[in-house]
Amino acid sequence: MKSEKKQAEMIREISGVNPYKCMKCGKCSASCPSFNEMDIKPHQFVSYVLHEDIESLVKSESLWKCLSCFACVERCPRDVKPGKLIDAARQLVVRQRGETYLSPDEVPELLDPELPQQLLVSAFRRYRR
Amino acid sequence: MQRIGVFVCHCGSNIAATVDVKKVVEMARLEPGVVHAEDYQYMCSEVGQAKIAAAIHEKHLTGVVVCSCSPRMHEATFRKAAEKAGLNPYMVEIANIREHCSWIHKNIEEATEKAVILARAAIAKVNLNAPLKAGESRVTKRALVIGGGIAGIQTALDIADAGYEVDIVEKTPSIGGRMSQLDKTFPTLDCSACILTPKMVEASAHEKINIYTYSEVEKVTGFVGDFTVDIRKKARSVDMTKCTGCGVCQEKCPSKKAPSEFNRGLNNRSAIYTPFAQAIPNVPVIDREHCIKFKTGKCGLCEKVCQAGAIDYTQKDEIITEKYGAIVVATGFDTIKLDKYDEYAYSQSKDVITSLELERIMNAAGPTKGHLERLSDGKPPKNMVFIQCVGSRCSDNRGKSYCSKICCMYTAKHAMLIRDKYPDVNVTVFYIDVRTPGKNFDEFYRRAVEDYGVNYIKGQVGKVAPQPNGQLLVQGVDLIDNKQILMEADMVVLATAIEPDPSVRKIATMLTASIDTNNFLTEAHAKLRPVESPTAGVFLSGVCQGPKDIPETVAQAGAAAVKAIGLLAKDKLMTNPCTAKSDELLCNGCSQCANVCPYGAISYETKLINDHGIREERRVAVVNNALCQGCGACTVTCPSGAMDLQGFSNRQILAEVDAICR
Numbered sequence: 005m006k007s008e009k010k011q012a013e014m015i016r017e018i019s020g021v022n023p024y025k026c027m028k029c030g031k032c033s034a035s036c037p038s039f040n041e042m043d044i045k046p047h048q049f050v051s052y053v054l055h056e057d058i059e060s061l062v063k064s065e066s067l068w069k070c071l072s073c074f075a076c077v078e079r080c081p082r083d084v085k086p087g088k089l090i091d092a093a094r095q096l097v098v099r100q101r102g103e104t105y106l107s108p109d110e111v112p113e114l115l116d117p118e119l120p121q122q123l124l125v126s127a128f129r130r131y132r133r
Numbered sequence: 134m135q136r137i138g139v140f141v142c143h144c145g146s147n148i149a150a151t152v153d154v155k156k157v158v159e160m161a162r163l164e165p166g167v168v169h170a171e172d173y174q175y176m177c178s179e180v181g182q183a184k185i186a187a188a189i190h191e192k193h194l195t196g197v198v199v200c201s202c203s204p205r206m207h208e209a210t211f212r213k214a215a216e217k218a219g220l221n222p223y224m225v226e227i228a229n230i231r232e233h234c235s236w237i238h239k240n241i242e243e244a245t246e247k248a249v250i251l252a253r254a255a256i257a258k259v260n261l262n263a264p265l266k267a268g269e270s271r272v273t274k275r276a277l278v279i280g281g282g283i284a285g286i287q288t289a290l291d292i293a294d295a296g297y298e299v300d301i302v303e304k305t306p307s308i309g310g311r312m313s314q315l316d317k318t319f320p321t322l323d324c325s326a327c328i329l330t331p332k333m334v335e336a337s338a339h340e341k342i343n344i345y346t347y348s349e350v351e352k353v354t355g356f357v358g359d360f361t362v363d364i365r366k367k368a369r370s371v372d373m374t375k376c377t378g379c380g381v382c383q384e385k386c387p388s389k390k391a392p393s394e395f396n397r398g399l400n401n402r403s404a405i406y407t408p409f410a411q412a413i414p415n416v417p418v419i420d421r422e423h424c425i426k427f428k429t430g431k432c433g434l435c436e437k438v439c440q441a442g443a444i445d446y447t448q449k450d451e452i453i454t455e456k457y458g459a460i461v462v463a464t465g466f467d468t469i470k471l472d473k474y475d476e477y478a479y480s481q482s483k484d485v486i487t488s489l490e491l492e493r494i495m496n497a498a499g500p501t502k503g504h505l506e507r508l509s510d511g512k513p514p515k516n517m518v519f520i521q522c523v524g525s526r527c528s529d530n531r532g533k534s535y536c537s538k539i540c541c542m543y544t545a546k547h548a549m550l551i552r553d554k555y556p557d558v559n560v561t562v563f564y565i566d567v568r569t570p571g572k573n574f575d576e577f578y579r580r581a582v583e584d585y586g587v588n589y590i591k592g593q594v595g596k597v598a599p600q601p602n603g604q605l606l607v608q609g610v611d612l613i614d615n616k617q618i619l620m621e622a623d624m625v626v627l628a629t630a631i632e633p634d635p636s637v638r639k640i641a642t643m644l645t646a647s648i649d650t651n652n653f654l655t656e657a658h659a660k661l662r663p664v665e666s667p668t669a670g671v672f673l674s675g676v677c678q679g680p681k682d683i684p685e686t687v688a689q690a691g692a693a694a695v696k697a698i699g700l701l702a703k704d705k706l707m708t709n710p711c712t713a714k715s716d717e718l719l720c721n722g723c724s725q726c727a728n729v730c731p732y733g734a735i736s737y738e739t740k741l742i743n744d745h746g747i748r749e750e751r752r753v754a755v756v757n758n759a760l761c762q763g764c765g766a767c768t769v770t771c772p773s774g775a776m777d778l779q780g781f782s783n784r785q786i787l788a789e790v791d792a793i794c795r
Contacts, residue, residue, distance in 0.1 A: 029526075031595055033592070033612070034610035035596060040617060081527040082528050
């Protein structure tokens with residue numbers, strides 16, 4: 005397990021986001037459709053990365069409640085893009101678990117005709133590595 | 134051979150902490166022409182200047198090099214000191230070892246080496262310096278003020294009261310500007326028109342003030358003290374000398390579908406119009422785009438009803454040329470366009486408005502006659518939401534990076550006025566920070582919260598969604614309670630960022646006045662010369678320089694006036710002697726220098742030239758020293774090397790380069 009400082013750095017690197025630009029306006033939390041489901045709110049996410057409290061972050065339910073709708077990314081007036089931070093934290097967790105990809109042979113039996121195709125494409129994109 | 138003295142300043146620890154000044158002195162002594170070198174703690178002090186004077190007398194110096202701060206700070210100081218001691222001031226050169234050296238280096242050895250090199254270059258230049266004499270130019274005792282808002286009006290009044298002629302050029306049909314659109318003003322809540330219109334009247338009645346409305350600056354030439362300006366007087370289609378301002382033409386005009394600029398497009402006006410009742414001058418203009426007569430050739434009703442016979446459809450734009458000694462820019466601001474902020478539904482709902490639009494709605498002369506009502510259905514609102522910082526403080530590509538400064542106060546004003554007049558209306562303000570620096574400003578905002586029950590929520594609004602029932606669903610956040618808020622509102626008011634009026638770009642280009650990335654005009658010095666442009670003779674008044682409220686604008690307008698008066702009070706200006714000079718023997722009369730000269734300072738004469746015994750008539754370049762600003766464009770263009778800049782000759786500059794590369 006890497007140190008929290010290293011992990012915070014990784015989140016910043018993966019997301020390409022500079023959390024120091026945040027002016028704490030809360031527009032991300034004001035825009036978030038999953039706000040009520042989250043234990044750590046989008047605007048708090050930025051401070052957690054800023055204060056390098058990654059342990060709480062990766063344990064948080066919020067990581068998996070974020071819909072990646074990117075409303076916060078679109079509307080953030082400071083280009084901090086909390087959605088990208090959340091995405092990066094999620095990737096960090098997924099990477100640490102290892103064995104996170106499907107082999108192409110496994111895919112057909114998982115297919116459900118009801119699944120939107122876009123979901124499949126984005127799943128492949130996400131788990132390709 | 135020159136006899137040069139070198140003076141190295143410590144600037145307290147500003148230079149001495151990073152540069153070994155003793156070493157600089159020691160190394161300077163070895164340079165050709167140097168007969169004296171010393172260091173001192175503060176060269177710019179009385180004692181420091183006395184040291185320079187003493188050395189000039191004792192060592193019979195013919196040139197001086199001061200190694201100190203930027204020449205922008207103290208070149209004038211040291212040149213004056215040398216002149217007092219009997220030396221030509223242009224024999225003094227500054228080696229900038231502070232801004233260019235000590236402040237930007239950390240390592241003492243590196244900084245010292247660079248300081249020695251900079252001193253060496255300055256010494257090499259002084260070795261080739263020749264005494265120069267400043268010329269004189271005249272001052273036209275008349276000022277031009279561009280923009281007729283409160284900033285321009287106040288500047289014009291102050292200059293005129295000092296006894297100088299002033300022309301105001303205003304692009305709209307009336308003076309008054311943004312302030313005339315406001316209902317009440319913070320923090321005293323006096324009516325904007327009540328305090329503005331007396332000033333408008335005073336300006337129009339002042340014998341020293343001449344107002345050109347519906348006019349624009351078209352071209353500016355010349356320089357400080359002697360500007361020549363072309364002003365386009367747009368065709369008003371109404372004879373100003375005949376019109377009595379009775380207003381019948383506006384009443385009878387059948388074309389009433391032009392959006393009213395004054396009411397921010399919230400209602401319509403006639404094609405022949407004055408922007409508002411107290412307009413000055415009270416003479417309407419015909420908007421030719423919307424006039425039926427101009428569009429179809431039929432109508433002509435205004436001409437028929439005008440008892441004074443003032444309507445003139447044949448009027449054409451007229452260009453007048455005037456001379457001015459000083460120009461004040463007071464072009465003001467506008468609110469930004471909101472097309473990039475679709476989440477607030479500004480374009481989708483009539484009930485989402487900007488604060489400036491709310492000013493018009495609250496105003497008795499506005500589209501709703503001062504009744505607070507929804508523009509969609511005319512119903513009085515029950516719940517109002519104000520959103521702060523819309524387009525301000527953004528570092529994305531949608532808004533402005535700066536704080537618009539006036540919004541916190543006007544929102545508190547709006548909230549308070551609404552709660553006062555309509556106590557049953559709930560007012561909620563979503564804010565990021567409440568910024569109220571200013572006399573009685575924070576007390577004003579606290580009154581809104583404590584006495585008027587305005588609900589201030591720390592947080593932003595993410596989305597405004599118009600509902601089928603006409604309500605606006607506002608989704609926001611309360612960061613103190615850490616709760617998301619969903620509330621219904623009848624009206625949403627956006628504290629829209631302000632930006633310099635778009636016309637300022639063209640004007641700045643004409644004046645060669647610099648503007649920043651946000652189109653605000655740049656000051657000559659952010660702290661010490663805040664109302665002057667770096668371009669001599671151009672002064673800044675009001676929001677064109679940066680966001681400010683009315684009291685600040687009026688204060689700055691007065692300051693700009695004082696600076697302009699200071700210039701107009703002079704009979705003659707000393708001109709910069711560092712101007713271009715053409716060597717007649719080398720000039721081949723090719724005209725390339727005249728083509729690049731931005732000031733029109735170069736002309737050609739046919740002269741009898743004696744070229745080493747050969748006498749012949751040649752066409753040669755001649756520089757007008759009063760017009761030349763010493764930019765040097767001609768010297769680099771001249772293919773034969775005939776053109777040279779006095780005080781910055783090619784030989785001097787190459788000597789500096791050689792000294793640096795040695």
